[in-house]
Amino acid sequence: MFRQIRAKNGVVYYVSDVLLGVKHGFATRIGGVSVLPHTASLNLAFGRGDGEETVLQNVELLADAVGFDADRLVSVPQIHSDRIFTVTEDMCGEGVVKKALREGDGYVISQKGLFAAIKTADCVPVLLYDPEKEVCAAVHAGWRGTFSRIAEKAVEKMTDLGCEPSSIRAAIGPAINGGCYEVGEDVAEAARAALGKKADLLCTVGKAEGKYLCDLKTANRIILAEAGLAEEHIDVCELCTHCEAELFYSHRASRGLRGTMMSVIGM
Numbered sequence: 219m220f221r222q223i224r225a226k227n228g229v230v231y232y233v234s235d236v237l238l239g240v241k242h243g244f245a246t247r248i249g250g251v252s253v254l255p256h257t258a259s260l261n262l263a264f265g266r267g268d269g270e271e272t273v274l275q276n277v278e279l280l281a282d283a284v285g286f287d288a289d290r291l292v293s294v295p296q297i298h299s300d301r302i303f304t305v306t307e308d309m310c311g312e313g314v315v316k317k318a319l320r321e322g323d324g325y326v327i328s329q330k331g332l333f334a335a336i337k338t339a340d341c342v343p344v345l346l347y348d349p350e351k352e353v354c355a356a357v358h359a360g361w362r363g364t365f366s367r368i369a370e371k372a373v374e375k376m377t378d379l380g381c382e383p384s385s386i387r388a389a390i391g392p393a394i395n396g397g398c399y400e401v402g403e404d405v406a407e408a409a410r411a412a413l414g415k416k417a418d419l420l421c422t423v424g425k426a427e428g429k430y431l432c433d434l435k436t437a438n439r440i441i442l443a444e445a446g447l448a449e450e451h452i453d454v455c456e457l458c459t460h461c462e463a464e465l466f467y468s469h470r471a472s473r474g475l476r477g478t479m480m481s482v483i484g485m
């Protein structure tokens with residue numbers, strides 16, 4: 219189950235019961251210092267209209283709320299790939315307090331004191347944790363990432379580090395829901411290529427010709443189950459970023475003029 223937390227400093231974020239034991243948080247847009255109508259108020263990405271200092275102040279606020287050090291956070295530019303990095307000491311701060319030297323869409327962490335964040339505004343943030351081996355991961359899953367099975371690739375990286383899929387927990391965060399996410403034939407095609415017949419469960423025929431409604435949260439849930447996770451270890455947030463304009467930024471709802479949320483994890 220997802221629960222809303224209101225930190226002392228005003229930052230509002232969500233946590234998942236399956237990730238108790240690891241520091242994490244799915245930020246909302248509430249509790250920051252951004253004042254532009256489209257970024258107010260907890261915009262956590264550069265290049266959306268806020269000054270650099272404003273974004274860094276927001277990162278500090280989130281860090282303070284969740285309980286980590288902003289200097290220890292990695293969040294490099296995302297490219298809708300299936301590229302996942304194993305976070306190392308030298309990456310600390312990349313894309314946040316210092317220049318990013320790489321691009322990619324996922325992180326695996328096995329070392330204490332390192333944190334990683336996924337940036338989204340409709341795409342699906344997935345956070346993972348194995349309490350047995352103390353390894354965690356985060357992935358950015360838009361439709362390209364989802365259907366290139368980036369969530370499963372994170373599980374594989376975790377198993378490379380000694381984790382058993384059966385002990386891995388996953389929280390699928392706030393994102394656009396199926397009913398609000400109309401897509402074209404290209405996405406439906408990618409869904410079928412990734413999931414075979416199961417694609418029919420989450421990519422249903424839409425109103426207009428050649429249009430579908432696509433449920434990326436369910437897609438990631440299915441992919442994680444196929445990767446060996448127990449159903450009871452997968453927590454799906456029901457909140458829709460497109461519907462909850464007060465709580466979240468939505469790329470679709472705002473036609474691209476929006477801030478960006480972060481979903482962060484680390485030990």
Ligand SMILES: [Zn+2]
Nearest residue numbers: 398458460461
């Ligand atoms: Zn919606």
